[in-house]
Amino acid sequence: MADRLTQLQDCYDQLATQFYASIRYLTLHHNSSALTLPPPSSPQHNHNNSNSNANANFNHEHQESFSYLPEKRPDTPTAFASAQRELAQDLLLKTKQIEYLISVLPGVESSQEKQEVRIAELDVELREALEERKKAEEEREIWLGRVDGIIGEIKR
Structure with missing residues (x-):
């Protein structure tokens, strides 16, 4: 299991995803009228033809970016209200x-002060554990030497 900070980060990521999903649902399924784009402005008559082409290309690209959104599918008012409550409950639960x-x-x-005392206690415990580890490694080396000696005598 992950530590608490990792769990907390995962929850924040999930909350952000829930916010995005909620906004997307509300955007696609509300029954309000859609916003319309302003009519394209007529290009200024300019002696420089490349500037007019740049304006026309910008207007065309600008309009295409709005048409990328999927078609809106409104829900019934009852279903929409129910979904809103469920989304809100999910967000509250996550928070x-x-x-x-x-x-x-x-x-x-x-x-x-309590945290500093606890850190000092943990530091002492860590030093003791490192000493025990060092002694265990020294003992392991002694036993390894003995086993090597026994194996060497057996080979002769």
């Missing part, structure tokens, strides 16, 4: 999960 993960992070409810 409560995030709040819980934040509340159980170490150090949220302890003062800086």
Whole structure:
């Protein structure tokens, strides 16, 4: 299982995805009238023909970018309201999960002095564990030497 900070980051990513999905749903399924693009402005009559072509190309590309959106499919008012409630409940649930993960992070409810004392205790424990490891490695080397000696005598 992942640590709490990783869980918290995953929840924030999921929340962002839920926000995007909610906005997309609301955009595609509402029954309001769609916004229309302003009529294309007439190109200025200019002696420089390349400037007129650039304006025409810009207007054409600008209009195509709006036509990229999928066609709007409005839901019934009842279905839309139900979906809105469900999306809102999902967002609230995810934010409560995030709040819980934040509340159980170490150090949220302890003062800086308590945290420093705990860090010092952990540092002492770490040094003791490193000493034990060093002694175990030395003992392993001794036993390895003995086993090598026994194997060497057996080979003779």
